[in-house]
Amino acid sequence: MAERLGLLGGTFDPPHVGHLFMAYTALEELGLEHVVLIPAREQPLKAGRTTAGAEHRLAMTRLLAGADRRLSVDPIELERGGLSYSIDTVRAYRAARPTAQLVFLMGEDTAATLPKWREPGALASLARLVVLTRGEASGGAPAWPADVTVERVATRRIDVSATEVRARVRAGLPLRGFVPDAVADYIAAHDLYRTTTE
Ligand code: ATP
Numbered sequence: 001m002a003e004r005l006g007l008l009g010g011t012f013d014p015p016h017v018g019h020l021f022m023a024y025t026a027l028e029e030l031g032l033e034h035v036v037l038i039p040a041r042e043q044p045l046k047a048g049r050t051t052a053g054a055e056h057r058l059a060m061t062r063l064l065a066g067a068d069r070r071l072s073v074d075p076i077e078l079e080r081g082g083l084s085y086s087i088d089t090v091r092a093y094r095a096a097r098p099t100a101q102l103v104f105l106m107g108e109d110t111a112a113t114l115p116k117w118r119e120p121g122a123l124a125s126l127a128r129l130v131v132l133t134r135g136e137a138s139g140g141a142p143a144w145p146a147d148v149t150v151e152r153v154a155t156r157r158i159d160v161s162a163t164e165v166r167a168r169v170r171a172g173l174p175l176r177g178f179v180p181d182a183v184a185d186y187i188a189a190h191d192l193y194r195t196t197t198e
Contacts, residue, residue, distance in 0.1 A: 002101045003033055003034075003097065003101065004032045004034075004100070004101045005032065005033065005036065005097065005102055005103065006026045006030065006032045006035035006036065006103045006104075006105050007035075007090065007093065007102060007103065007105060008023055008026070008036065008038065008105045009039075009043075009084070009089065009104075010037070010039065010043075010110075011040055011046060012039045012057045012060065012162070013051055013052055013162050014052065014060045014187060014192070015037070015057075015063075015064035015162075015179065016160050016161070016162060016178055016179045016183075017158060017160055017180070018158040018159075018160040018161065019037070021156060021158045022107065022132050022155060023035040023070075023105075025132055025153065025156070026103065026130070026132065027070055029153050029155075030103055030130065030153065033070070034071070034072065035070065035071055035072075035105070036071075036072050037061050037064070037071060037073045037074070038073075038074050038077055038089060039057045039077065039078060040078075041077050041080065041082070042082070042083050042084055044083045044084070044085060044117075044118070049198075051196045051198070052192050052193070054078045056190060058073065058078055059186060060186050060187070061073045063180065063183050064179070064182075066180065076089055076092060077089055085118045086104065086118075087119045087122055087123050087126075090102060090123055090126045090127050091122075091126065093127075094127075101128065102126065103127060104123065104127040104128065104130065105132060107131070107134070108132075108133055111129075111150060114144055114148065114150070115143065121145060121147035124148040124149055129149065129150045130150070130152075131150055131151070131153070132153055132154075132155040133152050133153065133154050134155060134157045134158070134159075160178050163198075164178070166193045166196065166198065169192070169194055170193060170194060170195075170196070
């Protein structure tokens with residue numbers, strides 16, 4: 001049977017338990033063998049808005065994946081110059097793994113922006129696009145391009161975002177439970193997010 005591989009891109013600024021549960025849900029509900037976390041160098045729709053440097057986001061994403069053999073981290077978008085277009089990443093995966101079933105994973109907020117992405121139709125032809133919806137909060141499917149099929153899989157609601165984690169650091173609040181302890185320790189050791197404004 002073809003390898004089933006989930007691809008989860010994000011800014012991971014910082015990575016948090018919402019990302020972990022998203023990956024776990026995908027592994028269990030979609031019967032994936034593996035999920036690859038892919039930090040973006042510069043997400044086109046969030047250009048200029050990442051806070052921590054690429055090397056910190058990569059290190060923290062590796063800490064989030066930890067020793068879980070079902071998860072890995074690929075710096076492919078950090079190594080590529082310029083804006084990080086998902087279509088370039090999925091093409092690279094398709095070329096390297098011609099027979100694998102590639103499952104491109106998105107949260108609802110990300111999926112809502114799909115019509116603005118580069119070549120969404122090509123993306124949908126190379127990978128299954130799956131939106132992990134959060135609880136009952138779904139406002140229905142947005143108007144995706146006609147050549148794009150997006151599946152929806154319900155996931156447990158984990159009400160944590162990187163925006164909130166950064167705000168907690170600025171406010172001097174503890175991060176326990178929001179991010180794995182290793183990520184919290186990394187943020188403290190490198191003094192990330194404390195003095196940034198947004
Ligand atoms: P920010 O708050 O800075 O916008 P974020 O928490 O949404 O960041 P990203 O790294 O941009 O994190 O997200 C990567 C992917 O994970 C996106 O597809 C996003 O929709 C999804 N995601 C983030 N947080 C959650 C969560 N709590 N539950 C489910 N999906 C999530």
